[in-house]
Amino acid sequence: MDAVIRTSGLTKRFGKRLAVDGLDLEVRRGEIFGFLGPNGAGKSTTIRMLLGLLRPNGGEAWLLGARVPQERLRVGAQVGALVEAPAFYDYLSGRRNLELLARLSGKCERGRVDEVLELVGLRDRQRDRVGAYSHGMKQRLGIAQALLPKPALVILDEPASGLDPQGLVEVRELMRHLCEEEGMTVFLSSHLLHEVELICTDVGVVSQGRLIRRGKVADLLSRSASQADVHVDDLARAVEVAHGLPYVTGTEARDGWLRVTLAGEMIADLNRDLVAAGLGVSALAPARSTLEEIYLTLMAESAHAGGLAG
């Protein structure tokens, strides 16, 4: 599989502050890659360096095999990007904005403006001035302008920001459409972890400018600690029994249920041992960690490691 984005030791400083710290990242063709991290983790700075808006202080980066920023123009027409909040000329219509940007997008097919307006659902409002657009509509227009050159790689910085629930669903479907039907690779940064979990095939988590985890979403979720929610007739006794089991690493009682964290796939063993201890188990369900929980755990670990290093 070939890498569409590759960075090696990518570093960026703003004065004394290290925004990106030796970032090594690889995004492969056909992925919908979620780039996650807290505010100030270096996500937007990385994206700006990939697009040639900022110059790295160290390391190297490649987009579609071309070194950036040196060779960016060579592959620029194959890359579409939305960097942070969408910014347009407010006094021009949405359509006119796209027409102007299409002229600067390399080979942009005739009729492409209509296509992208249709894709993002702005066809009815294309003649309105952008100044009259809502934030969500500007966000859609931002995605539209990124798709103008029919890029091989789309880089979207917070594409779902400001969208209503309907808009979120549409963006989710659009991302899948771009990847599956149009063969594009999508690289997106987002704070909406639930959306990332639903949209992305792969994720990379950055903290303090460093990549702390990278992998397939499905793998991350399956590798996370196994948990089970148990409903028993005697909650206090169940907590006591669970604590005595060697494969139980944690318990948490809430709303009459007991959440048990297991060291591996031991749900059947848990059921057997609870029943053997004389407890009546009325329900037992595996509880999967969400991406949000995994992310928060990673952030806590990163903060702890940072604290120890400090």
Place this chain on the structure above:
Amino acid sequence: MLAAWRVELTKFYRHRSTYAGFVLLLGMSSLVVWGAAKDARNQERRFKARVEASLGGEFIVAGKVTTAVLVPRLILFAKLPVYVFVASFVAMAAGGAIASEYSTGTLRTLLARPVRRTYVVLAKWLVNAGHAVSLTMFLGASGVALGYVFLGGGDLTWVDMQGGGFQIVPELEALRNLTWAYLLQGLSMIAVASIALCVSCAVGRSATAAGITVAFLLLSGMVGALPFESFEKVQPYLLTTHMAAFEHVLDKHVDWVQIRNAALWVGGYAATALLGAIAIMNRREIKC
């Protein structure tokens, strides 16, 4: 490059504020024409008195002193319309060319596309240079046009304050010289636009870029006007010194060598500022 220029042209001339300068300059020309028409009788009386005082004897004014071609000359010699108003409009437009796009974020939208930064600057420079010349020419042309409507045609006549007596330049020759004078002032305004664009590439706010440019002009004008020995040493190199030289195109006998040298100096200022703008832009980090 052509695509970038067309984009800039569309953006510039679809912005309503672009026309504010033209409207205000039209108002200024109208004011001068109205003043000239209202005061035509007094103008002739004062002209006669000054000529008689300078040459002695008695003169009869047979023709008209207040003619259409006098209006653009009055505007040019009043200095404020070109050096303050046109220069300010030009500085505001060119000063916002990069800085306002930087602050609103549209610059990152532009530069995230496969376009050379040098082309973006050149395209903006071309548009703003065109704007600078058209504003200057519009000021002169609107003055002449309104002058023909409200004052009528005739030769250009004025009291020669330095040489004494008076000068009469035939109408056609006066129109030709005025066209040259305004074109050369247009070149001055291109230099102003280039400086504003250069500053615009370095700062984050359009008002800052326009302010620095106007401050530079005022400072240059002040140093050029004060008779201090240390200032006199730098006066031959000041932009405003050479801008002022263009007024001599309206003299009865024009020193074209002096005009050419002034044009070269002003052109040099414009070229240096443009190269500076390109250099700064290519090094600039787009953080906003």
